[in-house]
Structures are given as structure tokens and as C-alpha cells.
Amino acid sequence: MIKRILLSILLTLISFPSEARRQVVFPLTIVVAWDLNAAIDAVTKYTIIHNVNTPVDVALTSCTATGCEYKLILTAEGPHTVSVTSTNQWGTSLPASVTFTARAPGRSGNIQIRVVR
DSSP: OHHHHHHHHHHHHHOSOHHHHHSOOSSEEEEEEEEOOOGGGOOOEEEEEETTSOOEEEOGGGBOSSEEEEEEEEOSSEEEEEEEEEEETTEEOOOEEEEEEEOOOOOOOOOOOOOOO
16 A cells, blocks of 8 residues: 555656656645555545644545545645555554655756857
């Protein structure tokens, strides 16, 4: 599950056209995706926690047969941690978490001007 969360976040962050990659403008919307629990777990809801913000419940109706997605808005560059928990009638799971850094690329270097004849 963590691999799928990380892959979805990375694909979202690197899939910008080259012009957009030069300047990342916040707020930035990314998609957090994860696999469904086994049916035997009888999950009643999933919860997303971004950094230390208020947890957000994700309704099962927003999931498909293969997984769930949630659009998350990043408001600033820097390190981010996203955690997903699942809940059923008996309790809540330990979180599955991924940490990543959202940042604009550094400056280009070694700029040269050449005369073409």
C-alpha cells in the first residue's frame, strides 16, 4: 500500500510539463492513491492525515474495485507526510505513511553564450 501511495505522489509531482516544472506554484493539488483492504477486513472508512493537520475521512463511495484516491492540496514547499488508516467496527489500523519533499528545481548552471558563424 505504501508503494502505491508513494508512486502516485511521485507521478503527480513529476508529470508537469517542462515549463511548469521550472516554477511550482502553490497551492498544488496532488492525488494520494492506495489499495483497498481485503474484503474480510470489513473497512467502513479510510482516513487521510497530511502532516499534523486535521484528519479527513474518505468515504468508501470514492473508492473503486481496485483502490481509493484523494486529492490533497499542498500549500507550501518542503517535507510532507501523508498517512492513511482504515477503520472497521472493531477499531483503526496503524497508519501506512509516506514522506516526500515538494520543491521547485534548483537553478541551472554553467550558462554559456557562443557565437555561431
